[in-house]
Amino acid sequence: TSEPSVNQNQNSAQNLPKRRTRVQAAASRLLPISSSASEGVSEILHRMNQDNVSYEVKSDWLICKYGNKLLENQDGNQRSYEYVSQKLRELGRLLLAAKSLDSEVQTLQDLLAPGQLSLALSAARKAAGYRWTRPPLSVRTTLKTVCDIAIGESLLDGDWEAAARTTDFYHLL
Template sequence: MCFLFQGKSPKKKQVKKRKKRTYQRQKQFCKICKKLVSQLPRHLTTHKETDPEMRKLEFLSPKRRTMFLSKIRKEGAYLLNTSSASTDVITSRPSVTKKKEEYEFCPNCKFMYLNLKKHLTRCKGIGSKKTVDMKPGYETDDMILIEEVLNNMKNDHIFELIAKDRLILEYGSRLLAKNRKEKNIFYHVATKMREVGRLVDQLRSQTQGSIKQLEQCLEPASFPKVVQAIKVICGFDPVKNTYEIPSLPTKIGFALKELKRIKNIWSNYSTSKYYTKRIIVTRSTTMRDKLSERTNGTRNVPYLKHPT
């Protein structure tokens, strides 16, 4: 028995030693400080406090972060590759033997490739097409909402409606700020905004254009029309008394509640200025009257430090 264990087992595979893959490790170009750096993601954290675009790095999910870094890397590479001063070229697969002239620019992602035909079959054009088309119409200044939610949204008539409605945009912005660390937050916010957008679209077609904005839907007079529109969107069956999408009416109901709250905050903010101004005026006039009476000696009024 001992003899059997002394030799090597015949089944053990002989592993061939593979040659180590050698490739040229290239540096990346930082578009902010215009320098070549070896670790771009780590380097970008140094710009976190000065550059607002880099500040959002910590809010992104891993998948979004990779996409964002890829976009930044390509933008930096484009700056270096187009400059006539340097002979350096940043590509996906750097080669020692090839020269800069042999590479071609991709029209979508602005990166340089040796085999452009092959690349074009899978290039999606990171953030190139939509940002150019849709930049002007937004009624918000929340950059994360614009770049991560609106620019990735399906470009249809509901999107156009959302982009012009400042109440829906404010709703999206608040949702984003509230649940920033949640998984798939951008998709979640886009879905919520589109649900409300569909309601406004339905109301617009029902009322033949008299309701254009979400703010008009929240008025008490338009309540029966809103209920009717929700029934159409959710596929209400009056015979069976059921909905095709049962969870949607509740979701829209909660969204409308939140939207009404935002509208109230807006109206309170605008009227609060008027009220504080009026209170100051009335207080000062009563104070003045009382003081004048006191100085004239017509009435004995005590001096008030805090007039009520």
């Protein structure tokens, strides 16, 4: 008679991670997400592990806009959702690292100024675990795409000064 209880315990132990993931996803829907996130990006954000990185991603408008752009270029299958999630978490880790290096940084856009290039690169190195001496092409490409988005948004808002700062950062990068 002890076998069924052992099997039941094994089954419930195997279902625990799935149950935890469902509960996290449901609870994450109660937390605020930047209004810049599209419906597709919001769904990706809800599926993410709920931790400090996902909190930074959810609360930063520029990271959410970057997610929107990435999602536009994907075909909508599971692998593309995973790719977008990884790229968003990469930027979230970068932002967390930048905040730990400079307490004045609050958003990703705060990094996109010419005087912040060394901070941005140091934060990228820290987020990557100090595994490289020069920033890899993927980091530079991601930051350049984020700059394009920030410049476009600044111009739409009529903030010429922010657009000029970000453009200067882009050229330095």
